Amino acid sequence: MTDVVLETHNLTKQFIRRKGLSSPRNPFGKTVFTAVKGIDLTVGRGEVFGLLGPNGAGKTTLTKMLCTLLLPSAGSAKVCGYDLARQEGKIKSKIALISSEERSFYWRLTGRQNLDFFAALHGIPKKNARQRIEEVLEIVDMTEAAGRRFQEYSTGMKQRMGLARGLLADPEIFFMDEPTKGLDPIATWHLHDFIRNRLAEAGKTVIVATHHLAEAEQICDRVGIMYAGEMRASGPVKELIGDSTLSDFFRDLVEQTMVERAGN
Amino acid sequence: MAFLKKDFLMEVSYRFSFVLQFASIFFSVVMFYFVAKLLGEAPSVQKSLSEYGGNYFSFVLIGIAFSNFLSVGLGSFSTNIRSEQMIGTLEAMLVTPTTLSNIVLSSSQWSFAFTSLRVGVYLLIGGFFFGVSFTGAAVLPALLALVLTVVAFSSLGIISASFIMIFKRGDPIAFAITTSSTLLGGVYYPISILPGWLQSLSYLFPITYSLHAIRLSLLQGGGFSEVGGDLLALVIFSCITLPISLVCFRLAVARAKRDGSLAHY
Secondary structure, three states, X not given: OOOEEEEEEEEEEEEEEEOHHHOOOOOOOEEEEEEEEEEEEEEEOOOEEEEEOOOOOOHHHHHHHHOOOOOOOEEEEEEOOEEOOOOHHHHHOOEEEEEOOHHHOOOOOEHHHHHHHHHHHOOOOHHHHHHHHHHHHHHOOOOHHHHOEHHHOOHHHHHHHHHHHHHOOOOOEEEEEOOOOOOOHXXXXXXXXXXXXXXXXXXXXXXXXXXXXXXXXXXXXXXXXXXXXXXXXXXXXXXXXXXXXXXXXXXXXXXXXXXXXXXX | OHHHHHHHHHHHHOHHHHHXXXXXXXXXXXXXXXXXXXHOOOHHHHHHOXXXXXXXHHXXXXXXXXXXXXXXXXXXXXXXXXXXXXXXXXXXXXXXXXXXXXXXXXXXXXXXXXXXXXXXXXXHHHHHHHOOOOOXXXXXXXXXXXXXXXXXXXXXXXXXXXXXXHHOOOOHHHHHHHHHHHHHOOOOOOHHHOOHHHXXXXXXXXXXXXXXXXXXXXXXXXXXXXXXXXXXXXXXHHHHHHHHXXXXXXXXXXXXXXXXXXXXX
């Protein structure tokens, strides 16, 4: 890998839950839940990397840590060459987080007004912002609908607005958390096409967290398979699965993990 | 400016509510006009309010108008944070290069701007319809008192937002200060009618100094020499509480990031 844009070493996230009044005998006791355990990961520029795993595998927690929304409990990471623990601000200027969360917009405002607001948060000067907003609206084919309130959009349109917002500051890395959740097959195809032919072609790195095996197989150069907070395997899709399907590979991996745990 | 514009657009998108807020000011002023009429020219009222010219309506008009800044300063930071958490936009903002402190401070711009507009409407209604005279008002000392009031109340509001960041609901700071300030700060009655020990307590709250300075400036034309003590008290209060509030907020954010509860509500 010539140009590494993301690397993690032993990245770990533990959540500490205080027992409180739900445990009257030991109200000051704590339980520790390890959501992400010892992740070592390297992703190169222009790569589409899939974080694959079932619900609760730790994909979203890992994504949030890399987006600076969560503090790691242990380990280290560099995003675009910047240290995750010390250079949060610089990392934020290089990344975009696109989730399937429709609620991350102001529903009473129009699409264009929403983008105008987020462009300001990205520090895009006002005179450039208007032009940039029109550019990204055109890229996601939302120019005509941009004057309508966000609440009037369909799920697919809302997702495209999420993409438009992600594109505003021309980031180097796109983190996408379940990007096709709730999308119909045509909208899904359009998004996949966009990731492969617009973002990857332009040298952008895309990290896609998904539990859709077919999606990972279709768009990712490499995948990391997560289960119970651990990265169980990673590599190019074809190398990992050989002649098998990703689905069979994934099932075998989960079964293997369960056998290992039963043995312990 | 981005927050101001966004919040203005959001506010006017609910047109009926926007208009109602101004209508409510009118009814509130009318109500206190009749209360003032009931109290009339009673000697005890005249005596208690002699420092401010003896007119209860002018006195209470300033009190209810400017106590709006107390509510906004104390409540807007935590309310806005909670609102962004609930509508789901906080995380989207936090992945931009704008810092959280900047987001929190900017998110209250509209609340302060709108409150200034509301206070203006209070004073206009009082002046035009009910004969309150501001002809001899000393505007500069009043404006300085207002700025210091905003800073002092905002410091308390940021501490309050720190609680919301961790506990999500049930903020003891805002509750304690709002109720105590309303009771002891001289919003509806002068603190001189309080028992001595309560009067002493009232000097712990910035609203006491704010209202005293603003009333003296606007109603009696009090200059810097008359309100200097109040302004100094507000400066000292802000110098102590502002750094504390910023440290509290930084600790609260670090804890929320550790717990993974930044966007929870």
